[in-house]
Amino acid sequence: MRMLMGGFVLALLAGCSLPASLVPGEPNVSKHSEKTPKEYAACVLPAWQKVVSNTTQVSISNGFRITAPSVITADEVVDIVKYKNGSQVSLYQGPPWAKSDDLRKIVRDCL
Secondary structure (H helix, E strand, C coil): CHHHHHHHHHHHHHHCCCCHHHCCCCCCEEEEECCCHHHHHHHHHHHHHHHCCCCEEEEECCEEEEEECCCCCCCEEEEEEEECCEEEEEEECCCHHHCCHHHHHHHHHHC
């Protein structure tokens, strides 16, 4: 029984380190932009790379995902998808003590 409980607790703790984009829930920031997903990503990616050099971008359905990896907590992720005549921008960040204000500011500045 102890082994089962220990495994359960370990599984719960492991869930805390998953990238925020994989955890169900609301984004920390959700905004609309008049820019296309491609235009918006072109603004965010180089700015995030100045803050976190190994930031990456991948194509997702109807847009892009930009990820700034973290060695300590959940990655910071912004999803940019086509929405009406522009984009829907969703920023997912880790716990409050690990959030990057610089990355959040870039997301807002690029709108």
